[in-house]
Amino acid sequence: MFGRWFSRNGSTNNSHAGPNGGKHLIDLRDVVKTYQSAAGSFTALKGVSLTVDAGEFVAVIGKSGSGKSTLINMITGIDRPTSGEVIVGDTAVHTLSEGQMSVWRGKHLGIIFQFFQLLPTLTVVENVMLPMDFCHTYRPSERRARALALLEQVEMVDQANKLPAAISGGQQQRVAIARALANDPPILVADEPTGNLDSKTAEAVFQLFERLVRAGKTIMMVTHDNDLARRASRSVIVSDGAIVNQYLAKALPSLSLDQLIDVTRQLDHLTYQPGQPIVQRGAEADYFYIITQGNVEVILDQPGGGELIAEVLGEGQYFGELGLLGGGNRRATVRAAHDGGPVEVVALDRNEFHALLAASEGTRADVERVAEERRAANTAA
Ligand SMILES: Nc1ncnc2c1ncn2[C@@H]1O[C@H](COP(=O)(O)OP(=O)(O)OP(=O)(O)O)[C@@H](O)[C@H]1O
């Protein structure tokens, strides 16, 4: 229903090298946010780590008061972490001064709110020109034409000279989206953009987001609408200031939401350098591992000496289950791949692993099936 997107640089795929090594577009590292008020202190984010890659459409879901807006406000720099790091593209957002922050935000992020927040005294087209005026992007003589082109994309160009009060809520949100696109930012962040719209209008706005993702934008959208969230490429679940580990959810898809949240809290985070062993053949089996970054090599000893790389495992895959299920020692060595950066894993100890399998029949069946396939493959090797 909407036309082609108007983009300065065509692709907005953003993969600079920088503090994040060029890997993730958005990288939150152990972010804590504690609010101080007369009533005392309240920790709204309890050490959240999250990565988002270019081109993802991420839905942020969770109960009211769980910390969704606080999380989003860390990325936009609307609010600052008490501790931890927020890296977006090649910018360490948490280190910017207020002045640097607003210019950075204006150029790199499009922000869309539940209540649109158009300036009431400016016309529709003037609202869309505002980010270009503020950041001095595009020549002054080009700005109106670009704003009109963006309004065309959201089917609002015929309302360009009206004041916001003279158009409907759904129309105001479309104008707000055009405004968010004014400086052609790679990332759009939206906090309940459909929360104040009827379902038909919400659907049209959501389709607009889907179209933007296809055109190369990366979108993070807070929503209460689970049907919409399911259509995003990924959901991030916020609960009581923590988020479910995305690799855990990928590795063990049979866990319930409550189980995912519980297990996320139990995870130990470990880092290994290239070539470093994680599990040693012959050692006692003590942990279950899920890879969150990089690759590992599973190594079998050959009868005549030498070693065989039986398998290479990557993000979202797990290892260590064979020894834990067998109750014995490690049968293979697993090490961080030589060619690559550091390998990051999350680990559950033996007791936590067995408690998890006891609590989730589906997970037990999944893990046992994988273990059986691996046993057969190792025997063949
Ligand atoms: N400025 C503040 N001072 C004190 N506490 C705050 C402040 N802002 C948020 N909080 C608290 O932090 C918690 C998380 O708030 P947040 O707005 O992030 O929740 P949310 O998940 O976006 O909820 P909703 O779905 O209702 O928008 C809440 O308990 C809230 O009361």
Ligand SMILES: [Mg+2]
């Ligand atoms: Mg909120």
